[in-house]
Amino acid sequence: MVAISCFVLAFYILLLPSSIHVQQLCSSLQPRRVRIDHHDVDTHRDIVVEKPIFSWLIDDEKYSCNGTSLRGIHQIAYRLIIVKEVSFYSPIQKSFVIYDSGRVISSVSTNVLYGGPDLTSDTRYKYSIQYWSSTGAISEPVSGRFRTALFNPKNELTASWIGSRHINMNELRREFYIPRGILSATVFMSGMGYGILYVNGVNVDPSRRFDPGWTTYTQRVLYVSYDIAQYLTAASMNCIGVHLGLGFYTHEQWGGGIPSPAPEVFGPPPRLLLQVNIVLSDHTTMNISSDTTWLGREGAHRKDSVYMGTIYDTRAERYNWSSAGFTDPYSLWLNASTIESPLTSPVGQLTYQSMDPIRISPYALHIATSASRTDYASMPPGVIGGNIMNGGVFNATPLANQQVPTYDVSQNIAGYCTLTITGRQGMTVSTRHAELLNEPGIDGIQYQGLNAANYQIISASDD
16 A cells, blocks of 8 residues: 555656646747627727726647647636827837736636726727746737727717708818827717718728617717827828718608608707817827817718618719818808707717627629529529629529519628619619519519618719
């Protein structure tokens, strides 16, 4: 019995050194898929909590660290550092560490609570995460940036809701002068029902759509934020423009086979709430807020409705309308008016849109429909419609006695239809969308009362 115990002890002593290595930095190890408050930092940069939580994954597959094969490793310690920054872009910025956890003995890598002072509104931060593995290897630190939105927008915004009761004011612009260098610039914006932001003639985030998200607008309205420092010019005039659409913020919903007001009637007219917070190179600040100094007009969108379609007049496009120095003798630009907030409930709240934005992917569907369809009503499910093909084109589906080209995507999608057409000035092009295809064509009016008709009026330069 004594001999066996000695053998086991000796065996344990022999094995122990092989499982403990001298701690060394290993470039092949890094924390992966970092999340802040459950948001992926690669797609989501803004948070609205003063004490965020951090999560990350460790490399638990086979890696080689300085010639040593690693497999099945686990974390035994970590270090989290948070740095407060003034700018994401300026090389002359000041930054300082506000929190350093030091080496924390823990295997926990999810929901790790930040233990420093409360974060502040509209501030930029940088994180650094490093871990120690069970093999003795030390990971390379991984770092990234994030910013905070407004913790109390009701008290932090000086902006007013603006629009017009006289015209469909869906394009608004404001020019302003920036006297010195720019350390940071953030836009906080809510456009009812949707808003697209332009700075100095550039669409700030062209793949982003349907902001802000749909809510019960009388009780909760969402706002979004954009970092626009890279689009601004110091010691120069600048311009911000916003294109608005009604989206779901409209009384024109659908029901009973005819256009009818929704049970809860929101706008129109469209309206905008916007504020730009700018930190200059001398660390002074300036703000641009939506007010009656903004100019607005009815843009090319003459009518827009999620259910009822749009009317778009390309003759009314002004390609440089959101650029500084723009003049337009052909449109009626009026000063915006202060307009009531959509938050009519006594407990209504303006809240940051924490979900990731909805984005479009250009040319996501390349479809060709080549097979002849003569009797759609008798086709089995899954057979009707387009076939996704590499390098294909979207061809019309042949239908008997159908004079209008019909295109079948074969599935419900959320997307955009892009047309290249040639026609004379003033000609109207109509596109219709429906959820059902029967002979002799699409079921529009007949199918659940759908009337998603879209009209585009051609300008002289269209081809």
